[in-house]
Amino acid sequence: MPPTPSNAISSSTTPRSTNQPSRTPTRGVTIDPIRILRQKWKVIILWAIGGVFFSGVFYVGSFYLYPIYSGQVVLRLRPQLGDAKEIFGEATTQEETVARLAQTEAQQMVMRSVLVNAVSNRDILKTKWHEYYLDENGQFDTEEAVDDLIREISSGHKRGTQFFALYWSAHVPGDVPILLNTISETYLSELKAESSRKFNEIKSVFLKKQTELDTKIDESKSAVRRFIVDGNIPSFVEDSQQSQQGLQELQRLIAETTMDLSLVKSQRGQIDAKLKGRLEASQDDVRKAEADPALLQLMRDINDLSISMQSKKARFGPMHPEVRSGEQTLASALAQKEKVLEDIVRRDLNGQFKTISDRQGGLEDLLMKQTGDFEIERKRIEELAARISDLEAMKDRQDRLEEERGIITKTISELDLARAREDSIPVSIAQKALTPREISFPYWKIVLPGAWFAVFALGIGIIFLREFLDQRVRFASELAGLANGKILGVIPDLADDESSPSKVDFVVRESPQSILAENYRQISTNLLKALSDDVGGVIGIFSAMPESGVTTIISNLASSVKVVGKGVLVIDTNFRKPGVARMFGVSEDAPGLSDVLAGNAEFNNVIQTSAFGIDVINAGQGRMIELLNTSKMSEVMDMAREKYDVTFLDTAPAGIAAEAIVVANRVDASILVVRAMRDQRGLITRLVGQLSAQRGKFVGAILNRPEQTAGGYYRKNAQVMVGYGASPSKATPAAGTA
Template identity: 25%
Template sequence: MEKIGTNGQTFFQEEETINLYEVIQVLYRGKWLIILIFILVVLATAIFTFMQDPIYESTAVILIEKGKKGLGLAQAFDITGFSEQRNIKNEIEILKSRSLAEAVAKKLIERVYVEPEKKSDTILVILPSRKELKEGIKPFAKIETIIERFEKNVKIESPRDADIIKITARSKNPKEAALIANTFADAYYERNLMMSRNESRSVRKFLEEQLADKRKQLDQAENQLESYMKSAGVVALDEESKKLIEQLSNLESARGEAIVDISAAKKKLDSYLEQIKQIEPEFVKVATEALDPYIKYLQEEIAKLEVTRDQIIAQNPKVGSQEVLNKSLREIDEQLASLRKKLQEKIAEFLKTGFASSGSPGTQTYDPTGFVKELKQKILLTEIELSAYEARKKEIEKLIEQLNRKFETIPAKLIDYARLERARMSAEKLYLLIEEKYQEAMIAEQSQFGYVQIIDYATPGVRPVSPKVHLNLILSIIIGLGLGVGIVFVKEYFDRSVKTPEQLEKRGFTVLSAIPVIEIEAKLDGKQLRKDEGRNIAAHLITHLSPKSPVAEAYRVMRTGIQFAKLDKKIKSIVVASSAPKEGKSTTASNLAITMATAGLKTVLVDTDLRRPVLHRVFNVPREPGLTDYLFDRADVQEIFKQTEVENLYLVPCGVVPPNPAELLGSEKMKEFVEYLKLNYDFVVFDTPPLVAVTDALILASQVDSVLLVASAGKTEIDVLEKAREMVQRVGGNVIGVLLNNFDASATYGTYYRYYRYYRYYDYYGADRDKSRG
């Protein structure tokens, strides 16, 4: 952006960029704030960390075994997807379930009663809360409360691409953390074992009921046969009748077996349908009609051949051995092998593609864990199994019907005996068959150990996992420094005050000098005083009373800058002004006048701050008669000039404070007075009110050679200072430059070279003083 600088030349103000040196400056200036925030954050973190109770963690590890979770029929057909591992997410959700948490809570509570010797080991997780104690709930918390605590302090997770699940419990007591994790593992194992045995248990209970029923039927048949033989005498059957009865009893036994298998399959199917009904009701109707007709046809053909084969072997047992395998049996076996292969392929194909059409659009259930799909597969496999049993039963009944017609040809006197013998033999064979199945079911139930294996039980932790003292302290150091630096930069961003000479130079200002901070100790007779070399001196007169001080040297640097600001025209009059009050313009005006006077120039200092005059107190001269008295024609021009204790320096005090300062300074008589001063004095200094507040300084700015702006480091806003410059330029005034007041170079630059740039004369004058004392 194009602007006019203090030297009257055009300059381009570039957008402010931050370089490394400026960053270091900002950090150095805000070092105490950064240190304070750092200490507070670290201290607060340390107090918080060490006041926390130590928390211990213990982890139990369980393995979900592959190959033990498939479906029986699915594994038999080796169908892709069924023999694979069940989604581990299912098991994690089971471990997170409310029912398992409730079981764990009850186990922990029972532990106190079952093992009273361990009651001294307080289990914190089951103790009642303060609220529950007030409600009179003791000695244990509610189950709901314990479950909520588990949700907060028990973590279930599985490493990626692994069949491992980790149960991690947290507690203030390391033994309790291990106990909770192990109780969860045990409860999950027991639940899995129970669920794994459920199907076998259901079949075993069903067979147990059937066994008792068939025992009654057998006893009844034997009693009836015995009673008949006693009443009618011993009856002998011919060989053909015996063979016929044997065949019928075998077939009726086989039919009874098929009926039992059908009942068991239906019971299992009903259980699956009830589950799917809660999730996807539409599938229940679809499932009953979904079986492929070709599968039914193959099952019927296989059933016919199996029954035929069984009859051939029953009529001649020796035919079944390999040595005497006849041609018809060999052909049946070949047909059965071919049909079973086709059935296996068709079932596999059906299960892979059968779900695409199982349900209308929009009825498919969101199934992230695969549970619904697995349940549907179980339903379809059970239906296939049921269809096979029904096909076998149908073929057996056909054969029974054929043999019954032959049975009716037995002589009338033997028919009753034959019926009773047939009933007894059927009941006996069916009873023995069911008893065998019952024993198999018992073995199958006890041999089910589930698919969960506890690899590692949790052990009490040695070191607490929380609070992480080292990590917390390291983080607090990082956060403390980061927060401190951040706040400093935010504060710097919003702080628009002038801080360094370079900042002013970037805005197009000519910095004539930077005045170090004058340490104020007290006020004496209206004068601000500082201590230097064991004596108090007035800050306004520091260049006179302490000419070898760094501050006095800085004012002399300003004097030199003013004298050589314009080589083509000598500056004889200057207005000293500031953008706002309390920025040191009166002190600057006084010391500027003193340095000009000590340089041999006949100098006059005019107090034109007609609102708050102070210079008469600084130089200890009467305020009246003064400038206003002259302007109001109450005094002659010679009367208002006061000789000061500084050689070549004269002061024109304010005089009576007028009601209309701006009008007075803008009068023709004031203009004439300014011209009079320029003619009779080598250098004229005007002390004026702040530029932005009132127009007094602007009135004089157009009548003098130059305007000196005074800025206070850390106080004057750069935007306000720019506005002051623009105001002076608008009225035709010439801003010669800026004096940066109250500048603390050590706080700004530290030990950098720029510190020495502003204070390189310290050692020189210090050594000079030492010599003079010696």
């Protein structure tokens, strides 16, 4: 087996405080299907061979003991009739609609009522199938037979067509056409009966409606005649036409009067504004006033004064007293002229105002009279129109009743015509069921490979199920998920080492070229990388259960570390079943750790040196487990740190011995040895969590003795490694040399 890569371990060297819990989420354990298939290839081949045998036996047994013959009856959806007079119905073209209709008809064909009537047919007595449902008295059990048919009969729609089919299978080929044809014919008979019943129900509704319409039409005609006679409708019509013309004339006169009144009101408002000074007199008003005789005389006098003034200016000059006196007289005359003009304009405006006011009053009286006459005439005309409208409404109602009666009569005629047509039933038989000529089960092209595949898949499923349910730690990938990715390395089994060492103990020294020795060297390299300056050299080697190989691993790790020139000490803290002294070949009866902890010996006096130069402290005599949880134990650890570079502690199994966790709190680093194919995942997960929560740094786990995959890359790498480490052969001379 190849060594584990050195980067498989976390390089974190941050020291942990005492009893500080650390909960790092672990990765889920996954199953490698390729690895399982390579491991179980022999079992898989056996399952494949067993599948071949089983498929053959199953085919032969089914052919003679349980043959099945299948058949079908094909039906067609008829085009729907839009009108009873149509020669051909309109076919439904939407695939979804056709499929839905076909499924509906197929489900109706296998309804219990249809099947009960079908199996009650005398033709069913000709089948072998009906004998399966005879009771003790020889009577046919209809209910049980129908229950089975509901489960057995299937249907299907042929996409892109109007066809659908019913499928059924039986052990006797002659039973298939009898039963399927009987069911289809029974269904068609019930469809015809149902169609006739619906036609009769619908026709009865229309006939009843037709009778009601006839009665209403007769009543409407009588009411129209009475209304015409009682209301003298013909004279009303003539009078209504004359009154309508008079009403239009009144409307015209009212419009003219309203327009005149509006004009008069506007003129009156303008005159009133001129009188009150809000509006100046117009030029027409001034010209009219200037035509007044008094004003004309005054203007002639002013003209005479003006001529006299011009004559005097020419004779005496502008500054002569007579000229100045004449100018004053002329100015006074002009002022008098303006005053007279204003009085005449006001006098004329007052006269116009009175005239306009009188005209406005007359127009208002006229408009009131015209409006009153119009209202009287309008009400009379409306009364006449209402009577005529009532008459028209009565005639319209009568026309609608007669039109509705015509539609009802036409519908009844179409119902009779549609009922007489064969295609009024939505389904027809396109092809009756025939006697099957070939067996449908077992069909060898399907049964043989299918049975083989089922057996083979069952075998594969059982293999993977066992792997899934197996809670043991088996591979390094599984351990990586449990140990937070911290794996120092993997120790293969002795039998998997291609160099065939004689034993595992001290294999680093006795078989340095072996795969085991190389793996131990890789693990010791990873371990030394993990032990930085701020982490001491006291390392606790822990296991979950007994016989995990802790002592053997310590012997090889200590040997590997010793080779690189480190001072190494091994202490046996397993007071329950010590084995370090025997492994390293030192005295088991000599004083040891328990004696130092009890105060009966000194630390330096209990150290023994093994044959490989590794110092060892055995468990000692009088091994009381409680001594491991004393302050003296901490002092021993301190003395070991001072005197040795690396100290390994062999501990009792942590899964059954509580003192192992106590020791974990005294060391600087901890390693968990996991025995492959034995230790449970849950236990390893718990121990990893406990070791990670102690003072000592959890540097990783070692997987011991996993099962290897035959022909895998582990074995190939191992062969290459053995070949590379072997003694080189003599060099072959180059071509052309002597």
